[in-house]
Amino acid sequence: MNRFAALLDRxxxxxxxxxxxxxxxxxxxxxxxxxxxxxxxxxxxSLSFRNAKPGLIRQLIGERTDPVLFALSYDYxxxxxxxxxxxxxxPHGLNDTEPPPLxxxxxxxxxxxRAEMPAVLAxxxxxxxxxxxxALLKLITGGLRIGVSARLAKTAVAALGERAPDEIELVWPxxxxxxxxxxxxxEGRGPxxxxxxxxxxxxxxxxxxxxxxxxxxLDPAAFRAEWKWDGIRVQAARAAGLEGRHVTRLYSxxxxxxxxxxxxxxxxxxFDGVVDGELLILREGRVQSFNVLQxxxxxxxxxxxxxxxxxxxxxxxxxxxxxxxxLRELPFEARRARLEALIAAxxxxxxxxxSPLVPFATWDQLAAARADPAAHGAGEDAEAVEGVMxxxxxxxYLPGRxxxxxxxxKRDPHSVDAVLxxxxxxxxxxxxxxxxxxxxxxxxxxxxxxxxxxxxxxxxAELVEIDRFVRRHTVNRFxxxxxxxxxxxxxxxxxxxxxxxxxxxxHRSGLAMRFPRIARLRWDKPPGxxxxxxxxxxxxxxxxxxxxxxxxxxxxxxxxAGEM
Amino acid sequence: MRPEELLHTTPQGLYSPAGDFFxxxxxxxxRALVTHGHSDHARAGHGAVLAxxxxxxxxxxxxxxxxxxxxxAAAYGARVExxxxxxxxxxxxxxxxSAQIALDWRGCTIVASGDYKPGADPTAxxxxxxxxxxxxxxxxxxxxxxxxxVPADEIAKLTSSLALFPERAHxxxxxxLGKAQRVMALLRTxxxxxxxxxxxxMERLTDYYRTQGIDLGETRPAREATAAxxxxxxxxxxxxALNDVWSRRFPDPVTAFASGWMRIRAxxxxxxxxxxxxxxxxxxxxxxxxxxxxxxxxxxWVTHGQEDALVHWATQEGLRARPLHMxxxxxxxxxxxxxxxxxxxxxxxxxx
Ligand SMILES: [Zn+2]
Ligand SMILES: [Zn+2]
Numbered sequence: 001m002n003r004f005a006a007l008l009d010r011x012x013x014x015x016x017x018x019x020x021x022x023x024x025x026x027x028x029x030x031x032x033x034x035x036x037x038x039x040x041x042x043x044x045x046s047l048s049f050r051n052a053k054p055g056l057i058r059q060l061i062g063e064r065t066d067p068v069l070f071a072l073s074y075d076y077x078x079x080x081x082x083x084x085x086x087x088x089x090x091p092h093g094l095n096d097t098e099p100p101p102l103x104x105x106x107x108x109x110x111x112x113x114r115a116e117m118p119a120v121l122a123x124x125x126x127x128x129x130x131x132x133x134x135a136l137l138k139l140i141t142g143g144l145r146i147g148v149s150a151r152l153a154k155t156a157v158a159a160l161g162e163r164a165p166d167e168i169e170l171v172w173p174x175x176x177x178x179x180x181x182x183x184x185x186x187e188g189r190g191p192x193x194x195x196x197x198x199x200x201x202x203x204x205x206x207x208x209x210x211x212x213x214x215x216x217x218l219d220p221a222a223f224r225a226e227w228k229w230d231g232i233r234v235q236a237a238r239a240a241g242l243e244g245r246h247v248t249r250l251y252s253x254x255x256x257x258x259x260x261x262x263x264x265x266x267x268x269x270x271f272d273g274v275v276d277g278e279l280l281i282l283r284e285g286r287v288q289s290f291n292v293l294q295x296x297x298x299x300x301x302x303x304x305x306x307x308x309x310x311x312x313x314x315x316x317x318x319x320x321x322x323x324x325x326x327l328r329e330l331p332f333e334a335r336r337a338r339l340e341a342l343i344a345a346x347x348x349x350x351x352x353x354x355s356p357l358v359p360f361a362t363w364d365q366l367a368a369a370r371a372d373p374a375a376h377g378a379g380e381d382a383e384a385v386e387g388v389m390x391x392x393x394x395x396x397y398l399p400g401r402x403x404x405x406x407x408x409x410k411r412d413p414h415s416v417d418a419v420l421x422x423x424x425x426x427x428x429x430x431x432x433x434x435x436x437x438x439x440x441x442x443x444x445x446x447x448x449x450x451x452x453x454x455x456x457x458x459x460x461a462e463l464v465e466i467d468r469f470v471r472r473h474t475v476n477r478f479x480x481x482x483x484x485x486x487x488x489x490x491x492x493x494x495x496x497x498x499x500x501x502x503x504x505x506x507h508r509s510g511l512a513m514r515f516p517r518i519a520r521l522r523w524d525k526p527p528g529x530x531x532x533x534x535x536x537x538x539x540x541x542x543x544x545x546x547x548x549x550x551x552x553x554x555x556x557x558x559x560x561a562g563e564m
Numbered sequence: 565m566r567p568e569e570l571l572h573t574t575p576q577g578l579y580s581p582a583g584d585f586f587x588x589x590x591x592x593x594x595r596a597l598v599t600h601g602h603s604d605h606a607r608a609g610h611g612a613v614l615a616x617x618x619x620x621x622x623x624x625x626x627x628x629x630x631x632x633x634x635x636x637a638a639a640y641g642a643r644v645e646x647x648x649x650x651x652x653x654x655x656x657x658x659x660x661x662s663a664q665i666a667l668d669w670r671g672c673t674i675v676a677s678g679d680y681k682p683g684a685d686p687t688a689x690x691x692x693x694x695x696x697x698x699x700x701x702x703x704x705x706x707x708x709x710x711x712x713x714v715p716a717d718e719i720a721k722l723t724s725s726l727a728l729f730p731e732r733a734h735x736x737x738x739x740x741l742g743k744a745q746r747v748m749a750l751l752r753t754x755x756x757x758x759x760x761x762x763x764x765x766m767e768r769l770t771d772y773y774r775t776q777g778i779d780l781g782e783t784r785p786a787r788e789a790t791a792a793x794x795x796x797x798x799x800x801x802x803x804x805a806l807n808d809v810w811s812r813r814f815p816d817p818v819t820a821f822a823s824g825w826m827r828i829r830a831x832x833x834x835x836x837x838x839x840x841x842x843x844x845x846x847x848x849x850x851x852x853x854x855x856x857x858x859x860x861x862x863x864x865w866v867t868h869g870q871e872d873a874l875v876h877w878a879t880q881e882g883l884r885a886r887p888l889h890m891x892x893x894x895x896x897x898x899x900x901x902x903x904x905x906x907x908x909x910x911x912x913x914x915x916x
Contacts, residue, residue, distance in 0.1 A: 010721075012829075013838045019729070026728050065708065066880075072873045073709045077828055086709035086827065130711070425807060431819060431836040432811050479834050 001128060002099045003031065004039045005135035011146040015428035020148060024156035028183070037178020038102045042139065043153035046177060049109050052117065052140040054080055060122055064089055081137035088125050088133055099127050103178070105136065150254070160186045166203050166399040169255070173200035199237040199247045201255040202274055202320050202328070203399030207389060207406035214407070215363050222394070224332065225358040225366055226317055227378055228387040228408055229278040230290045232297075234258070236265065236314055237274045237321070246272070250279075261297075264307045265314060268351030271342060275352070276318035280384065281310050282350065287384040316343060317355040317389075320397055328397035332405075335397065358388060370411060387411050414539060415497040415519055416441065416531040419448055423470040424481045426455065433463055434470040434482060437518065439494050440509075442532045448486055449509040449533060454496060457517030465521065466492070488528030495520035501540050511536055567698045567863065570649070570669050571676070573888050578676060578700070582669050583649030585614075587676045590892035597651065599678025600662035601626070601741055604893050614638055614646070616653055618661025618776060622741065625768055638663070640689065656680040657691030658845050659742030660773060666694050674698040675859060681844070682851045683712065686749040687742070687778050693858035701856060703869035704846040704894055705824050712824060712848040718841045719750045722798070725818055725839055726756075730796040733761075733814040734839070737803035737821040740766040742845055744800045745773045747822050748780040750843075751798060761786040761794065763801035763810070786813075807836055824848070853877065868893045 007027045014020050024043065028036050041047045061070060061084045070087065077083040100108075105124060112120045121140075125133050138144035154172065155165040163186050174197045175182055184190030233253040241247045248266040250259045259266055262279075281288040281296060296310035319339040320328050327335050336357075343354050356377060360366040366388060374382035387410035395405030418439035426435035436455040440448040458466065469484070469492055476483035485491050497519040504512035511533075571580050577589040585595040592609035599605055599615075601622030606615070608627040613620065617637040624631060638644065638653040640663070645651065650668040656678055664677040673696040680702070682691045705712075726734055738744040744766045751760065759782040762770060770783060786799050794814055805811060806819055821837040824844025832840040847855055852874060856864055863884040866874050871887035878885035 010839075013832065013840065015838065022728055066876075068876050069708050069873055072870070072876075073707050076707055076870070077709055078830055082829060083709060086711070087707075130713070425836055427836060428838070429816060432807050432809065480836065 001102045001105055001136065002132040003027070004035070004042070004102050005128070005132040007039070008135045008138075008144065008146055009131045011148055015147075017152065020152060021156045021159055024148070024153060025159040028156060028160055033180045033183060034103055034178035035101050036183065037180060038106050040153060040157065040179055040182075041106075041177035042102070043148055044150040047106060049106075049140045052121065052137075054141065056118060056121070057081065057084055057137060057141070060084070060118060060125070061088065081141060081143060082134055084125075085130055085133035085137055088130075090126050090128075097127065099129070099132060100124060109140065157182065157186050161188045169203040169399065170200070173197045173255070197247075198239040198241045199249045199274075201235060201237070201249075201251045201257075203255070204233065204235060204253045204276065205318075205397050205399060205406060206253075206401040207408040208401065208403055210390065210407040210409040218363075218390075218407075220361060220363055220366070222392055223390045224336070224393055225360055225369075226355050226389045226391070227358060227373060227381075227385045228389045228410065229280060229287070229315055229355070230384050230386040231278040231280040231287075231293060231315070233276075234279045234314065235274060235276055235320075236269060238269045238272050239324075240272060261302060262312050263302060265312050265351060268349065270346045272323050273319060273342065274321035275314065275316045275339075276320060277314040277316035277352075277355065280313050280315055282313040283311065285350065287313075287315075287381040289383065311350075313350065314352050315355045316352060318397065331394045331396065332391050333393045366409075370409060385411075414499075414501070415495055416451075416536060417493050417522060417525060417529070418451060418496050419486045419527040419530045420466075420469075420484055420492040420494055421448060421450055421486050422481055422483050423466070430463075433467045435463055435467070437466070437494065439496060440486070441530060441536060442528075444532070444534070446488075450507070451509045451511055451533075451536065452496065452498070452513035452516040454494075454516040454518050457497070457519060458521070462518075462521055486527060489526060491527040493522035493525040493527055493530050494518050495522055501536060503540065509533060509536075511540070565670055565672055567672055567674055570667055570672055571674050571698075571700075573890060577890070577892075580649060580667065583647045583651075583667070585646055585649075587665055588678065588893075595646070596632075597646075597665050598623070599656065599665060599676065600659055602659070602679065605678060608632070612636070614644075614651070616640070616661040616663050619663070621772060622661065622769070625772055626741075652694075654694050655689035655692050657682060657685060657688050659688055660745070660776060660778070662688060664691075664694060666696060672697050674700065675861075676700045677702070677855075679704070679846055680855065681847050682855055683715070683847075685746055685845070686753065687745045687773060691855070693855060695860050697861060698863045698865060699856055699859045699861040700865045700867060700888075701852060701874070702846065702893070703852065703866050703871050703874040705844060705848050706852055706866070706870035706874035708849045708873070710824065710827055710848045711850060712827075712844050713842050715746075715750055715843055716754065718822075718843050719747075719754045721839065722751070722820060722841060723754055723756055725820075726796060726798070729818055733794045733797050733799050733817045735799050735801060735806055735811060735814060735817045735819050736841070737806040737819075737823075737835075737837075738800055739823075740802050741769050743822055743843070745770060745778065745780060746845070747800060747841075747843065748783070749778065752779065752781045756798070757781065758797060759784045759793070761789050761797050761799040763799070763805055765802050765805075766800060803835070856883070857881075 007023060010023055011020055014023060057080060065087060073087050074083045108120050124136060128136060154168040158165045158168050171193050175193055181190060181193040185192050235251040238246055238248040248269050249257055250262050250265055252258050281293045299306055316339060319335050322338055322342060327338060340354060358369050358377060360369060369376035370388050373385040378385050387408060390407040390409060392405045418441050420437055421440045422438040423434035424436040425431055426433055438450050438453045440450045443449055470482055473485040474482045475485050496516050498513045498516040500514040502512045503510060570582050571578055576586060576591045576593055578587040585597055586593045587597045588599055588605040589596050594611040596610040597614045598619055601619045606623050608631040611633040613632040614636045615638060620635050620637055640653055640655055643650050643652045652666045653663040654666060656662040656664045658679040658681050664675050664680060666673060666675045675694050675696040677700060680691055736747060738747050748760055762783050763786055767785060770780060774780060803821060818839055819837055820839035820841055821835060822841040822843040824846060825831045826840030826842045864878045866887045867890045875885045875887055
């Protein structure tokens with residue numbers, strides 16, 4: 001466990017994706033089975049540790065330390081798990097014995113009863129070092145944040161040998177910890193693990209956002225367009241299992257099995273195959289806003305009433321497998337023809353339909369459709385359209401985000417002119433630059449209130465300019481944060497683009513911005529002419545969709561700059 | 565006799581009325597005894613200075629030859645008298661030349677320990693406990709959350725990162741006097757034999773350590789290194805340079821910081837550190853207690869740092885203990901105060 005904890009510790013500080021992959025791969029390379037398999041399970045979120053409440057941890061440390069010294073220490077460190085990990089008085093002598101391996105810890109935590117928890121936890125803490133105790137306490141309180149996705153951990157497995165990350169994804173659904181066959185295969189020592197799952201997840205294909213400059217390079221005749229629906233990307237898979245019984249599964253775009261939350265959809269599937277589509281709520285044939293879908297997602301219990309009130313629906317746009325035949329190597333146009341025929345042959349009482357193509361001959365025509373979907377075929381569903389998708393007619397279904405075959409062209413985001421108020425140093429490559437910006441708009445009283453924070457959207461050259469501005473116009477410092485000059489006559493105006501606005505009690509302005517980014521630097525504009533809070537409040541009123549925040553667990557929430 | 569007649573606090577620092585001298589005064593005075601060369605303890609402009617020869621050399625390097633009216637070199641263990649007060653310097657283990665100063669007068673012994681560290685350090689004479697009535701201790705790491713790990717294990721974090729990322733320069737923030745040289749010595753002990761690149765602010769002090777017989781292997785000025793020499797090299801710089809424009813000459817570096825503060829995650833994060841190395845030149849919680857017990861003292865005065873916790877512990881041990889609330893210490897070496905980088909974006913090569 002101490003070695004795994006040291007890895008977690010290092011990952012928590014490493015900002016680069018490639019750096020993380022190398023650290024994890026190096027750990028796998030130097031750690032024997034089954035220890036590394038349990039580590040992989042922990043990194044991919046496949047382990048669930050018994051939940052420990054902060055109260056238990058306080059009780060354990062309270063029995064072992066002076067209350068005054070604990071209070072001073074906690075006050076100083078500011079984090080309970082970390083304070084306890086550092087000041088835990090490990091009995092002398094136990095350090096000489098081998099620290100417990102991760103596999104033993106997993107075993108102990110899975111098999112103990114609630115009453116045994118304090119004693120088991122204390123004995124584990126006794127035998128770990130500071131970092132080991134920190135990692136254990138974070139794992140069992142659910143507070144471990146190291147910025148590692150399941151995908152990244154699988155990429156590190158692939159890096160052990162010649163396999164591609166997608167090959168790992170393909171065999172993953174049938175495997176279980178401690179993954180010995182997987183490691184053997186990845187290292188070129190064993191055969192490909194047989195997947196037992198008849199309806200496994202297939203890694204999805206993702207698109208790139210389209211920029212204005214891209215149009216000159218793209219030929220409209222080479223593409224087909226579809227509406228981009230404001231729902232949740234899902235994959236529905238149905239196949240015959242071992243005893244001939246059909247298995248139906250619904251996956252999120254990250255491969256999480258969400259079938260349990262949508263029994264209504266599973267029943268509706270009448271053919272064997274794998275469909276890529278958008279999960280929506282339909283009432284009387286009409287697509288409901290994301291807000292309505294969110295209400296269903298938020299419910300823990302799937303009651304008959306919920307199924308009635310929030311009927312789920314899949315709007316299909318791709319077919320990956322039909323019967324037992326894998327179609328992913330076929331061009332888009334051929335897959336589309338198969339999808340259309342299949343849906344026509346299996347009426348599903350409104351549970352599954354086809355996402356229509358949007359006809360166009362020129363980019364201008366498509367721009368008109370995107371600006372007014374209602375008049376271009378989306379009809380009453382237009383409010384659930386957030387843009388258009390462009391897919392090359394010859395595009396194969398490639399996992400990941402290949403550049404070129406698929407594009408998303410969202411409807412114009414909102415924008416405001418705001419004034420830079422605070423700047424914070426970035427991480428990794430950007431640690432010598434002030435690259436995280438808090439900006440504000442004017443209140444009626446002539447005061448600036450912060451309305452958001454952005455750390456991308458600008459070019460490298462603009463970053464250098466802003467950094468220089470920040471260093472020369474600092475009026476205050478708070479640790480890594482600098483406050484810059486922001487008076488009506490002096491300061492920097494930023495044109496900020498964003499996807500949406502929501503009311504928020506957590507912000508002084510009463511607003512929260514969704515996905516803000518710096519669109520332009522307005523050196524030409526005096527701060528006094530930046531936008532006012534009333535303007536933003538009016539935008540909330542205008543929003544046709546209720547503001548929303550997608551449930552991160554379903555993988556909808558994009559991370560535009562999360563992996564710099 | 566009250567110990568305060570021998571030594572008490574004043575706004576300028578610890579003052580001995582019996583001997584008419586100050587210890588580590590923060591402002592210019594007529595007569596000063598200096599424990600070690602860190603600039604929060606050793607300042608320029610005193611009339612007369614009594615310190616270890618190495619401390620006097622370091623002060624001359626940093627402030628110029630005329631840093632004091634007159635100087636007198638002390639030697640470990642050799643008692644001298646100043647206006648009738650006995651003065652003996654003993655090793656403090658903190659940095660090269662660092663000393664505890666023991667005063668004896670009319671049967672009372674007070675030890676002003678300055679900054680000290682009982683742990684092993686190849687660049688400093690080992691800390692030696694001195695029996696006394698009153699022990700004056702710092703408490704920079706005076707909380708039970710501070711138990712310094714084994715230095716070799718911390719250096720192993722650096723060498724294994726070098727092995728894993730051989731194409732990236734590893735910038736290590738370390739205080740220019742003491743910590744930087746200790747990091748070099750530990751790297752050499754760990755078998756790292758490539759030239760170590762140095763920020764301009766640490767070249768002269770590193771050369772001085774060499775003249776004192778401390779082998780630090782080959783070093784080179786970072787500004788003269790080619791791109792190939794920077795790849796996979798250890799580059800030592802003052803902590804403030806890590807996030808300054810100076811660091812931009814290294815593409816995609818690994819940013820490390822050698823300090824006892826790296827124990828606390830929020831501190832490391834706040835400084836944008838990617839590879840925290842928990843390496844301190846101050847006593848940790850257990851070492852503070854052991855050091856105080858080893859003196860056999862009846863009374864502890866705590867100068868700066870986490871006074872409350874250490875005074876609380878000492879009181880529970882049955883000792884008389886009180887905080888001195890001294891200001892002006894712990895600010896230079898990036899271990900007494902939060903290691904916030906320097907304010908001005910001016911040329912960091914021109915640092916002291
Ligand atoms: Zn010092
Ligand atoms: Zn000091």
